[in-house]
Amino acid sequence: MIIMMQPAVNSIATNPHFRHFKRRMLSSPISINLELTSGCNIKCRHCYNFYRDDSNSTLDRLSLAKMDRLIDMIVRDEVYHVVLTGGEPMMVFKVLEHSLRRLHEKGISTSVNSNLMLATPEKAQRLRAAGLDHVLTSLNSHNPEVNDYMTAKEGNFVKIVEGIKNTVAAGTRVSVNMIVSEPNKDDVYETAKLCAELGVQKIFGTRLVPAEYHKNPEATDLNLNNATALKALDDLLRAKQDFGIQVGTLISYPLCMLGDLEKYHDFVGRGCPAQRGNRMVINADGQTHACTHESRPYGNVLEVGIKGAFQKMRAWHDGSYLYKVCGDCKYINMCGSGCSAAADAYYGALDAKDPLFAGYEHITTGYKVTIPKEIIRAVDSGAAFVVPPVIRFRNEGDFYTLNVRWANTFNIETDLAQFLIAKKTSGDSFTVADVPFPDARKLLTELIFKQALIPQDTALRNFLAVDGTLGLGVDPADIPDEGYASALELVSS
DSSP states (O other), rough: SSSOOOOOOEEEEETEEEEEEEEESSSOOSSEEEESSSSOOOOOOTTTTTOOOOOOOOOOOOOHHHHHHHEEEEEEEEOOEEEEEEEGGGGGGHHHHHHHHHHHHHHEEEEEEETTTTTHHHHHHHHHHHHHEEEEEEOOOHHHHHHHHHTTTTTHHHHHHHHHHHHHHHHHHEEEEEESSGGGGGGGHHHHHHHHHHHHHHEEEOOOOOOTTOOOOGGGGOOHHHHHHHHHHHHHHHHHHHHOOOOOOOSSOHHHHOOBTTTTGGGGSSOOOHTTTEEEEEEETTTSSSTTOOOOOBBBHHHHHHHHHHTTTTTTTTTTSGGGGGTTTHHHHTTTTTTTHHHHHHHHTTTSTTTTTTOOOGGGGGOOOOOOOOHHHHHHOOOEEETTTTOEEEOSSSSSSEEEEEEEEEEEOOOHHHHHHHHHOOOOBGGGGGSSSSTHHHHHHHHTTSSEEEESOHHHHHHHHHHTTTTTTOOOGGOOOHHHHHHHHHHHO
16 A cells, blocks of 8 residues: 555464465554443443343442553553443542543543433532543433434433533543444434534444344344445434435444445445454453453453553454455455454354455445645645644554544554654654655555645635545555555546
8 A cells, every 4th residue: 555665574464264364463442442330321222231130339439549540551552542431430420530631631631421310510610620632422222212222221311411412511522333223223314413512523333233142132122234224324324414414334244235335435445443452451350352242351461561462353354353354455454354243242253254244346446535626736836734742652663653633543564664753853844855755645644634744725624624534444454455546536636
């Protein structure tokens, strides 16, 4: 790929069953989902933690001392982003507030997963003051009866909506995760409309992945078939156009199910964070997992460390859990065969087929990156760019990771990283003529597109700021070559 120049051989994992598969092995996770407590104030019917006997108990929780120890480990191992979650993290508010403040002081970006039912105006303001920038909450329907059925308690809808209002009023960005299944499959558009009215920035139409304890999910209302999934995504796209709300998904849909990757580009690119090696999950007792839906442990982080547990997750990272029928698919790096947890839930194996799998022949329109012509013209005219202070780098030995913000990270070669680090340190601007690498034009263009560089020109900076998520959803290394080449040729002709 363009940003990945000539890679060192020992940095890439390949798999003989998958012709196009390649994955660079990371030294530690990009992001950690850190459970402050397993306790929760509701007991959703679809929750993968549903099996816990006393969901209301906060006995299984992180103390302030253990939290401080974990934060020191996170800083030492250069993890970029931490999602503070549960259970319900607001049930241990003191730990939550303390964690946000300490992580913020250490330069670690954060987000919180919360149902927001406990988010009073005072608490929302205190969390914002502690450094909270974003909350992911759940609202499964605009219809109170449907939402409360899925969350298993009457009155939850009203409390969630009130919590969203309080959090937005405090100046914190809110995204909504709508878990789509049989009970709410026809509620997507109206729920997105309600979210837009509440000031929610983005709604995720996330497919329901049944928990491991469901032995026959097809016999329950937790099921979701291809036609229903596509209708939900169509409703989201309609809501995006009508209400201006951003849309996406938190669990990958197989790209072959989507078919038209141009139409459904909002749902392309995420893949599986566990398979990418981007994520680690740490429970409140210190036990670790690669996937949030997974029960298999990889060691207590307080005993084996972050890197020690992460190394034990290599079967997720090296392609071992990919579905073998996807062997010739050129989108394998973007798609990851869909969701391995869903495959395990339905067919009893992480490397089984995703229940929404359709087959490569069902991809009717390929994925293409659309790089705005304004970026190309600016590069070609010799415009100057700088590396913003928020950009972070991590040395992986024979390559670097570059973090744009939050968990949005991609790999670059060592010489390019060192060039960018020097420019960031000095604060000097540079043009395409100053980039001492082959294909400097393409390199610079893609770094701008990925928001790793910002223009000095005010008009161009304002243009790029209109869509604050431009380029963030796609890892350049995962895109088939023609996905970039055709876009560059199109806008530069």
